[in-house]
Amino acid sequence: MVDTGFPSFDTMVDKANHILNEIEKAYGWPKDRRKQSYAALRTVLHQLRDRLPVDESAQFAAQLPTLLRGIYYDGWKPSETPVKMHKEEFLERVRQDFRYSVEGGTEQLVHTVLTVLQQHISEGEWKDLKARMPASLAALLP
Template sequence: MAETGFRSFTTTVDKTNHVLNNIEQQYGMSKEHRNISYAALRAVIHTLRDRLTVEEAAELGAQLPMLIRGIYYEGWVPTRAPVKMDREEFLARVQREFNFRADGGIELLVQRVLQALRDHITEGEWEDVKSSVPRDLASVFP
């Protein structure tokens, strides 16, 4: 547990570490690779955020842990959303933003990051997000 001296901050740091740990465990990485799991999280949530409508992006963002929500909204320009992307374009953009080699491929990376976030998102919101993207892209979602 990371002690920040402020309960809300401590809780969000713990939740963020849990998500990053989950990504690392799925890849068999140690915490020494935290920069890689963070880069994966950031690349996937930014690409997803930009693919969604402004309303859907905000609804998803509202369910994320506070610290991850800050990462999610970093650099967002709502007037440019949504960016239309099919499955291949989505995966290519994640790869460009990730800047590391993804063991097992970029689709597996996206699935692992989304699975790590899944515990923080209600079933209804998850289904809304999936229905907001093209069917070929929704097939990537766990």
């Protein structure tokens, strides 16, 4: 547990670390690979954010732990969203932003990150998220 002296900050950092640890465990990455789990999380969040309509994006983000919400919104240009893309375009954008090689390829990386995130999002919001995606992209969502 982190001790910043501010209990609410400690909770935010702990929740973010928990999600990063879950991604690391899914791949068997040691803790010194944390930069990869962060890059994977950030990349998938940004591509998801850019694909969603603004209202749905905000509803999804509202359920993320506070620190992850900041990562999600970092660099966002709502006036330029949603970016229409299907599965292969989405995966290509992830490949361009995630500069590490990963066992199982990009599709497995996306699926792993989304599986971890699903555990922290309400079932109703997850269903809404899937409903807002084209069928090819919805297939990536667990």
